[in-house]
Amino acid sequence: MFLGADGLRSCARGALLPPLFCTKEEILGGWVTKEMIVERRKRCVAILNDDLSEIDCKQCLRAERKRYGDIDFSRLGHLDLQHYTICNLRCSYCSYARNKSQFLPQYDALKVLRLFSPEDIEWNAHVDFAGGEPTLLENLEEYLEFFRSRRIRVLMHTNGVRFHKAIYDGLADGSLYWVTVSVDAGTPSTYRHLRGGDHYLQVLENLSRYAVAGSKGKGMLSVKYIFCESNCGEDDIAGFAYAMLALRPQKVWLTFDFTPLYLRQNDYDFSPQIDAYAQLYLLLKKHGIEPFHYFKEAVASVSQHGKEIMNRVLAAIGQRSAATMLDDSDLVYRDFRKSEPSISSEPLVFFTDPLRIIHDGTEERLSLVEKRVLLVPACPLTQALLAIPELKDAAWVGFLDRNPVQQGKSIEGRTIYSYERIRELRPDYIFIAAPEKHRKDIVETVFLNWDGKIPVAELAASASPETS
Ligand code: SF4
Structure with a gap:
């Protein structure tokens, strides 16, 4: 459910906008009920x-076919909180800023959310807490407390201009599982021009503090670069890359300003942005940061045009990588935020239908009768594995997840535990089926808590089950 400034929609993904099903006026009039x-x-x-x-939904690549009876309309899974648009910046790519429509909260979003009881919340519920700028909300802590009490994971989008202790604490204790800050510049002058405020150095300082909170292993800080027409120069690419190496957020996400797609400018030429994207991607990778292609989730998964842009980006990276030194260990800067050395072990590979594992290059059938199995992480991908017949024969199955908000919950009667409990749980097998964005961290964390003997295997890419 998308809680927007004009009312409620089913979602707001990428450049698509589903119909408004409940207006702001209906909410303000107090007529809205769960029914x-x-x-x-x-x-x-x-x-x-x-x-x-x-x-728009009819063009969405994420639209899925389901049996009508399988849809529960009374539950909350993915929430988008954008019922306010006030901000302390004026970004050139922001439609709120462009249309001069920066408003205080338009209704009491918590009142709408409280129509749903804790039992109505899905086990993997999460909220995209955006806006507007959340640190300008007078009752930010009240929102965070609501999500904490309902055990809803929070992904917060803030511009980082104002440091907020509640964000630092949420990152440190994991009640904010991601905090993402768009920086979009490598120089103060580009930042000022693009974001409409002279705050570049202040934002970098605040990021440094949030990165410390994220390094405690619970929540994570990601820093975003949105490629626009005005931030593709070499000064910005170099400035941003070396700032990230100095600050070491837990992740760097790269994406585009997709305004031309919203405006249906289908002949818009993204070439300069694609070229700059490939340059920045490889510069970071050369020095030990592997950025995440954020637009893959944001736009490429819902729109055909977004998918085409993604393919062009991957091709540009491929072309440029031949001329980039990527494997020189002298050029890799150690991640000083990580106290423990990273483990370079790679998991074995397993296939489903029937269940098989590759051991020393040989494929073996696997029986899980009387075996104890851990699935990692707790996500729809691993939930889908529960349908595998061999897993039904296992003596015991549990899940692992790094997020404290998820720990202690259960998926179809199977409990979610922390990674630190691997040895105590005495599994016979650990099976990983991780979303691409988290794969590296998940594999690393499993091996950090591993006893050196339990077989750890990852689902073969070709074997990923449907995750509807
Ligand atoms: S920081 Fe976000 S909400 Fe504020 S002007 Fe920029 S894009 Fe818009």
Whole structure:
């Protein structure tokens, strides 16, 4: 559910906008009930299935086929919080800033969310806490407390201009599982021009503090670079790359300003941004930071045009990488935020249907009768593995997840534990099926807590089960 400034929608992904199913006026009038939301959600699905209506959802690459009876309209899974748009910046790529529509909260979003009981929350519920700028909300702590009490994971988008202790604490204790800050510049002058405020050095200082909180192993800080027309120069690429090496956030995410897609400018030329993207990607990689292609999730997964841009980016990286020294250990800067040395072990590979594992180059059938199995992490990918017949024969199955918000919950009756409990749980097998974004960290953390003997295997890419 997307809580926007004009009311409620089913989601807001990439450049697509689903229909408004509940207006701001209805919320302010106090007429909205849980039953009403459920009915309106059903109506949205009916529109998606008719042959008449023109809605963005019909082009969405994420649209899935499900049996009607399998959809529970009364539950909350993915939330988007954007019912306010006030901000202390004026970014050139921001539609709120461009349209001069920066507003205080338009209604009490917590009142809407409280219509749903704790039992209505999915085990993997999470909220994209965006806006607007969250640190300008007077009751930011109240929101965070609500999500903590409902055990909803929080991904917070802040511009980092204002340091907020609640964000630092949330990162340190994991109640904020991601905090993401767009920097988009490698020089103060580009930042000022692009973001409409003279705060570059202040933001870098705040990032340094948040990176310390993220290094405690619970929440994580990611720093984003959104490529636009005005930030593709070499000064910015070099300035940003070396700032990241100095600050060492837990992740760097790269993406684009997709405004031309929103505006349906299909002939817009993204070439300069794609070229700059490839340069920055390889410069960071050469020195030991592997950035994440954020747009893969944000736009490429929902729009055909986004997918085409992604393919061009990967091709540009491929072309440039031939001329970039990527394997020279003298050029890799150690991640000083990580106290423990990273383990370079690689997991074995397993396949499903039937369950097989590759051992010393040989494929072996696997029986899990009377075996204890841990699945890592707790996510829809590993949940789908529960349907494998061999896992049904296992003596015991549990999940591992680094996020304290998830630990102690259960998925189909199987408990989620922390990585630190691997030895005490005495598994016979550890199976990993990780989303690409988290794969490296997950593998590393499993091996850091490993006893050196338990077979650890990762799901072969070709064997990924459906995760509807
Ligand atoms: S920081 Fe975010 S909300 Fe604020 S102007 Fe920039 S894009 Fe818009």
